[in-house]
Amino acid sequence: MTTEMLPNWLKQRAFLTPDRTAVSSDERSLTFRELDHEAEEAAQRLNRLLDGTKPAFIGLMIKNRIESIIAVHAVHQLGMAAVMLNHRLGAGELTFQVRDMALTHVIHDEDFAEKANSLEVEGISLSLLFTGDKRPYAPKDHTNLDDTCTVMYTSGTTGSPKGVLQTYGNHWWSAIGSSLNLGTSEKDVWLCAVPLFHISGFSILMRSIIYGMEVRLHASFDEDAIDLELKSGRVTIISVVTNMLQRLMGRIGDGYHENLRCVLLGGGPAPLPLLQACKDKGVPVFQSYGMTETSSQIVTLSPEYSLSKLGSAGKPLFPSQLKIKGAAAPLEEGEIMVKGPNVTMGYHERPEANEKSFEDGWLFTGDIGYVDEEGFLYVLDRRSDLIISGGENVYPAEVESVLLGIPGVTEAGVIGMDDPVWGQVPCAFLVTDRPMTEEEIMKGCKAALASYKCPKKIVFVGELPRNASNKLLRRVLKENMLKGIYDEA
């Protein structure tokens, strides 16, 4: 018996606690027995649609719906890995991912039919998994922790997006690490209003199966609806990003129901005044730090330190570790490195990136931070240049690459600009070989990028700050902007 084999998670959960609620939304709810049954039926239909073939990877372009969760499980029951596609991406971006993963099929929500059909794949409408003929298959007895479960794309600052390979083991250890920190109770209900195709949402699905816990699924982050849930005592845990927490705090009133025991805050550093306001209202915020590569949070502030270490992301989860590259003593700043069984084995077919991203089993996160004397992590910068806009990652290199593809643009630098609604929005600095208009630039961007990635401000400049190796210095760009150097440009 190796430790890499566990019972088939979904079947085991349906066997152990068949009558517990697995997932609920405003429209319907399913017990684990029902979820397993629905997933089994959907898997048989998908098996017929695939005509008995079994690609290693299959794309999913889904919304936060119970049917999407059934589809994810169906894919896994058939032994395929799910490539979680972000439906907000443009056709060009999605085509890159489709080609990179050599996808042949994408299961898509009915509403994304047009986008899916524009890709070089066979689109399978989600609704087809719930009607029509079936083709039986032999479900696996076991879940092999070394098998790839999901792929999610991230690009970091190094250019083209990379598919992060997440094994069942990565998700397992993430869920277990989280449970050892937050505790688990059969009374827990975890509200998911973050996207299922992001690790923030997907990890809730995994915890649901592993813990035997209800997921309360919301189609999107509707602050009125979520405010009601948190006040009703219906849920005990919720995952949020800073922007969501800000919107909630705008209407909190007297506070939430005492059943709410954890507000898990991820997706980048939170402003101290917000954390202070949460503290004043008795909102149990758990700051955390993590990324797609760590299969959800890897560092979280434990209950007993949530007040005394306000602003820190906390300490690693039990199975994981962190260190600051090059730091010889506490408080020294440097690149954050992480290690643990929840950390990805690497990127899909990116030997060079994999070589550069790991050192003796430690992952370079690209983020800057320090640890205090007691070992609490403080994250200074969410990656050096990453822009987080409304909880979505915007990678400057990717936007720059589109800008540089517009005739006339010779140099491009993209940085984040503070925004009262979205936290940050992209701002582009351009050098052009002839006079150009904002309209020309925006047209080029919109053709290639999701709207949240399109620059909200465009500044034409004479030159961009670069280092000796001619590498763009986005940090200097940011400093110059704050100093007002580009105000007349």
Place this chain on the structure above:
Amino acid sequence: MTTEMLPNWLKQRAFLTPDRTAVSSDERSLTFRELDHEAEEAAQRLNRLLDGTKPAFIGLMIKNRIESIIAVHAVHQLGMAAVMLNHRLGAGELTFQVRDMALTHVIHDEDFAEKANSLEVEGISLSLLFTGDKRPYAPKDHTNLDDTCTVMYTSGTTGSPKGVLQTYGNHWWSAIGSSLNLGTSEKDVWLCAVPLFHISGFSILMRSIIYGMEVRLHASFDEDAIDLELKSGRVTIISVVTNMLQRLMGRIGDGYHENLRCVLLGGGPAPLPLLQACKDKGVPVFQSYGMTETSSQIVTLSPEYSLSKLGSAGKPLFPSQLKIKGAAAPLEEGEIMVKGPNVTMGYHERPEANEKSFEDGWLFTGDIGYVDEEGFLYVLDRRSDLIISGGENVYPAEVESVLLGIPGVTEAGVIGMDDPVWGQVPCAFLVTDRPMTEEEIMKGCKAALASYKCPKKIVFVGELPRNASNKLLRRVLKENMLKGIYDEA
């Protein structure tokens, strides 16, 4: 990064939650920081006592004291596996284990000095770990889940005792499987009044480190003291065997504090009237099934079924599985087989027993049972013939082998006899080649066996029931006894 490496458990726990209580007794208590510090100091002293050598295995003959827990951690920090010796065994039995493991050193409680010094090893008094010179060593960064953590002896029905190898991974998965079933809370305190050298007690130590949970340690099962603890709300979970639960229920009065959320009942099947009485008093009993080979319980009755499935041992823990050998349908009886990452890889240097005990990764438990239509396990017999006396396993084959060594005894059969105090006590049926007295027999037994293993009743008979292969049929012996067939003997 392989999944087999985790941070050094004790160091990680002391780093993550230094100020939580790790263990307390009536005399003292230690936080995790203090426990780590004490273990570190003890390890350095032990390192000096061992003169820098590092045997793979070291014996421990300990009582339920905080100092014993420190010693266990010291041994592990030095990278040695702990052979947990049962101090109730006779010198001959202990000598067998010492030789079988090729032990050179045994760390022993001061009270066991005489017994330890009678063995062919160097005895190290526990007190030496807390005073005297130290010798530094390099603590391991990691806990390797494949490394052997502990060895505990068991004999089953097949003759000489076997050392069950328990890896860190076995203990880890056991703790995690338990947490996914029982839930975990930072408020949990687990009362340990079962022996630390048994898996029942030792597994609580492992959960303490892994969960960050307080162990409330009792030197022994003093029902008055434990009754007080359960009524005070000081503890939330307690591990008991049937005999302990019976003694507690004799004085429960109105019931226990509502903080007591789990009474984990192991060590053999419990009588239904006892379970019914617990139910009536609102005592949250979780029946369970497990053995040394499964590193604690592997099957437990989940909260939601504790009433409707009274008498069942429940369903497997999430990472584990069970099946009934040869059963084609529910309710069919057969040998219980188990599988999972908490199950031992095998017995120390017993290739033949290892060959016989496993089939495709499944362990033959030797126990008979069945599962109902919903998959709940019912254990019919705690191994075919095993006697459980006051929570201690008494293996008939072992007692028989001593009896057969007494001059004049030609055949011996040992079975359990119901006893109001100990649950069961051994009863011996003997064929002799000349008239003998009980006194002669008892003298021979006492010279070779711990007193709890000595037969409490001796019956001289003309012949013993045997099958065609001349194998003793203990089951028939038991049936005959119940029918009164031996009453005149």
